[in-house]
Structures are given as C-alpha cells and as structure tokens.
Amino acid sequence: MLLTPLWNPGEPEPPQARADTARLFAELGRRRALSGSVEREIPLEELEGSGPRGAYFSATDADLVDRESGPNEFRHVLQGAAAVGPVILAFSVLDDEPGPWRDQTLELVRGARHVPDGEPGVSGSGELDAVPEGETEPLRLRWPGKSWSLLVDLPGFRVGARPAEDGGPYAVGLHPENGIAASVMLAPARGATDAAGCRDRALAAISAGRPGLAFVRSEPSDGARATYDLASGKAGLPESHAHLFLFRDGVCASVHASKIGPEPGDVARLEEILSSARIAEDL
Secondary structure: OEEEEEEOOOOOOOHHHHHHHHHHHHHHHHHHHHOOEOOOOOOOEEEEOOOOEEEEEEEEEHHHOOOOOOOOOOOEEEEEEEEEOOEEEEEEEEEOOOOHHHHHHHHHHHOOOOOOOOOOOOOOOOOOEEEOHHHOOOEEEEOOOOOEEEEEOOOOOEEEEEOOOOOOOEEEEEOOOOOOEEEEEEEEOOOOOOHHHHHHHHHHHHHHHOOOOOOEEEOOOOOEEEEEEEOOOOOOOOEEEEEEEEEEOOEEEEEEEEEEOOOOOHHHHHHHHHHHOEEEEOO
16 A cells, blocks of 8 residues: 655645546546556546545456466556545555455545645544634543543644543643643553553653654652653654653543644743643543
8 A cells, every 4th residue: 555645736726626626637647547558448436535536446457367466566556536625635545355454544535634834733533623713711521430530721723632532531732822832641551560660661652663762751749751852853843842642540541742843932832731730530
C-alpha cells in the first residue's frame, strides 16, 4: 500500500472543486491502467467519507495473466485519489489477489483529515466531538466504572474530545488567541504503579521519536512532571513542552501543554494549565 499526499495544485478551491480535482487524478490513473489491463472497461467508483471525497478503480495486469508474478510484480492494482481539505491523497494497493486490505485501505482514506499547521493533531482512532466552551473550565474526563474524574481548566480553549475507547478518553484543545495547545488523556497504566512510572513510560515513547531530548524532571506534590524544549520543531520553529502525570486505580492521567514559537509569558501559561489538573471524586 502506498499513500501519497500532495497539495491540491488548484488551491484555493471550494469543496466541490477539490473533489473534482481528486476524481481527475483517479481518472488519469484509470486511463493509464486501461492500456495494459485485462479489463476492456474499468469503472471509476465514487469514494466518500465524513470529509474526503474522490474516486478509485481496480485493474488486472494483462502481462501476468499467463505466468506467475516475479519479484516486485503484482497482478492487481486498486488505485485512486481523495480530496482531504486542501490536500489530494493519492493511494495505491498492489496485490496478487483481492483481500481484506482493500477495504481497510478505503476505510483509512475515508477517515483521513487535514490538520492546519499550528493546530494540535490527534492520535488514535475516532472523530472528536466539540466540547462547549462552558465545559472547558473545568474540562472533565471520566473513566467508565471509576468513582473519580480528571479535571483541567482550559478557559477560552476550543476543545474536541472522544469518550473512552480501547486507549481511554482523550481531549485536545487550542487557544485561538495565544496559540497554546493542550491535550488531556486517561490511559491504562500497563505496568506503571505511580505517577513517575506513567511519566517515564511516556518520555521513553517521546525519546524514541526524538533521540537526545533533554528532559527536566520533577516530582512535586501534585504528581510527576517533565519539561523540554525543541530548537526546531515540526514547523521549523522553537517549541516549549510541559507534561504532568497523575496515577490512580491502575490508570495514568496526563496533561500536555505546548507552544510553537514561545513568547515571554508562555511558560507561566503552560504552568497554569498543569497546576489546574486534579483528580476529583464524582458525586
């Protein structure tokens, strides 16, 4: 499977024009495939998701009909393109016989979304539901079956959240004025027995993607903390990151606040978010 995202060459375009551009990419691929395919007609199928729209087709290589496929040769192709916001996501699946991976690929493309630079991305599956502004101070995350909730104050933040799934409840937010991003989540402890254990496991995962980070660890009375700075982050700008970890009943609670291009006063703003985090009993 190959996924190739590229900027829509016609931008800026309205949604319908974006979808038409994606269909054009798919149509050009269909015409190329038709010249060497077993099929004399290759229909173009519509592809629609919650946001992405485009088309795809499937074809069989005529050169491999009467012989076994060799190294790096595949008998079939599933190919198409979808508009994901201002991005055209081209995709191809090469295989020797149809299988479940085809539907899995189409489902993956249908669920793709574009996150503008500077806005927090979302890990894991599932769409986020908008949290009303009146419910972000405090923002409340609950773990099913537990008698408590994680509370964090995010006044003025635009927040999206999802309920508990296999990985636990999750929320992510962005302050539209100061550009600070925050994420809040509950997750199974998976061997951790205290807040420091939750922190060490998370930092190990962060270090795997960015070796050599210099973490500043501390363990105040409200849990375990860690901060670090990047000289050049995803946008090529400096970044400041601050994490707080709490532990209860086999669950790790984490709060992450960050700022791309930090300014004077941002360290205090990150600290204000972390200091507001607490575990409260549900009544």
